[in-house]
Amino acid sequence: MTEASSRQSSKPVKRAVIRPLLRWFDRAARDLPWRRTKDPYAIWVSEVMLQQTQVETVRPYYERFLRRFPTVQHLARARLDTVLKLWEGLGYYSRARNLHRAAGQIVARYDGHLPPTGEELVTLPGIGAYTAGAIASIAFGRREPVVDGNVTRLLCRVFRIRTDPKDSATQKEIWRLAQELLPTRRAGDFNQALMELGSEICLPRRPLCAECPLCRVCQARQHDEETVLPLRRARKAIPSYTIAIGVIYNRQGRILIDKRKPEGLLGGLWEFPGGKKEPSESLQKALRREVREELGIQIRVGRLLAVVDHAYSHFRVRLHAFICEHLSGTPRCITCSDVRWVSPASLRRYAFPAANTKIIQALREKDRRRH
DNA sequence: AAGCCGGGGAC
DNA sequence: GTCCCAGGCTT
Known part of the structure; x- marks a missing residue:
């Protein structure tokens, strides 16, 4: 039996993850500006800003950006210089350039509306697998998975994945688990709950297991491995x-x-x-x-x-x-x-x-x- | 598969 | 100060 096939998320396991996680999210979710909107454009902007960037840093940028460019059309018409100026200090400026380019494509190809499927979204500049899944599930309610750094850490621990999360076989397994775990309803909330739990409770160095709704199903916790997983790095050829x-x-x-x-x-x-x-x-x-x-x-x-x-x-x-x-x-x-x-x-x-x-x-x- | 891109928070 | 974090794109 391979490692992968031994890590099926059976029906009872799914239930034991989904219900406490959504219940926790309903209680503990932070009130964030992009959680108060259903506008796919606004959610897209927030997701791009949140790439590699923490929530509290993004907040003021997000507010300003949406005031200045309230719709895809506004963004598409703007000059790149103006967009970059609003991005100033956020870092990773290719995100702003791609956002601007993608806005042009959305106007040209989709009449100014973001496409609802990950498959289409991922063709736009600056939208990779993570961002496509986030927009599809959160903005359009589709049953599509997201895997970011938080989800990776969480799933490596809950399912005790002891291979390097960077290598492609492990990545595939994590995406498969994220897909299998998705509930039939509230996929967007479920995805946000995974990421929220990862960023607030299942912390990289010192996870707050006592406050974690998944503590009882967490395989890493049961083996006292919550601080060693996920594996930090591929053992690069030791000298x-x-x-x-x-x-x-x-x-x-x-x-x-x-x-x-x-x-x-x-x-x-x-x-x-x-x-x-x-x-x-x-x-x-x-x-x-x-x-x-x-x-x-x-x-x-x-x-x-x-x-x-x-x-x-x-x-x-x-x-x-x-x-x-x-x-x-x-x-x-x-x-x-x-x-x-x-x-x-x-x-x-x-x-x-x-x-x-x-x-x-x-x-x-x-x-x-x-x- | 590995390196680049920027800034922020933990220690 | 140093270490750690991490999605998309390029090579």
């Missing part, structure tokens, strides 16, 4: 580093270890000296360079002891550990916070990162073979 490290012996058979700075990755842990290999250098050269830079000593790099792969949350490393010999210089901390010569047996008293303990393992096995 991979090649590291050369040295198990450096002195004449007395002791091994050199250094302590990492207290802050940052693996802070305060002990490790074998070494570091990242640059693309242009060999592992051996990288190791000699790193040890010189970190501790100010010269070494001779001997045979390869072990190769260890290790994955951190943000990157991967491949460690190449070499048996080395101390040649000259007294080790001193340049980029670490402590440094020590220790006997092989006492390595176990120091805290090492997991990747380093694998190297200690290899070291023990080598010594066992020698004895």
Whole structure:
């Protein structure tokens, strides 16, 4: 069974979403200027202004714009400069240019009336899938879905969608869910309720689940995942580093270890000296360079002891550990916070990162073979 | 699929 | 100050 087919919104699930959501909306809906009109033109203007822009920012612009251009014809006749001036400060000025262009097309092609279907609306400049669905459902009462950032977040949580909402397969699934959930009546209110709940309750970082009418059906909530969903980003190819490290012996058979700075990755842990290999250098050269830079000593790099792969949350490393010999210089901390010569047996008293303990393992096995 | 377009609010 | 937000269009 695929992920998608396991996430059908069955009849009972639909009811458990639609009824509390509409009931909540009836009680909690904000009184917004564009909710007081049924004029498709006014709703269109509001939806375009609301793209990427928050309600309180839009409010004064919307009022001024409709006073100045009360109908599609007024807007179509206006000069672009005038339209842009009214848009000044709202940002994303292509929205204003497209609005103006679309007004011309609506007059020319539709006798000044916005077409009622998403299919037609989406052909107009500046109207994409979201805005087309919003106008069709809110202004014309059609049963068409909307998916914006709020709906995406809400549905990812309610249906516990754990794939990246940006990738197209997930987008498709979210649109399908938004379509399936639509009630036969009040589709426009339902869509607005989804978006309102997303923007007021199902907040990005700290959702107010205690006040949410969908708390009981929310799958993310049931799994304590409401703050980790939706997935923030596609795991962009995590970087991979090649590291050369040295198990450096002195004449007395002791091994050199250094302590990492207290802050940052693996802070305060002990490790074998070494570091990242640059693309242009060999592992051996990288190791000699790193040890010189970190501790100010010269070494001779001997045979390869072990190769260890290790994955951190943000990157991967491949460690190449070499048996080395101390040649000259007294080790001193340049980029670490402590440094020590220790006997092989006492390595176990120091805290090492997991990747380093694998190297200690290899070291023990080598010594066992020698004895 | 990835980058661009602007401003605002949270922290 | 920095991080996060996000629809439509272009490449």
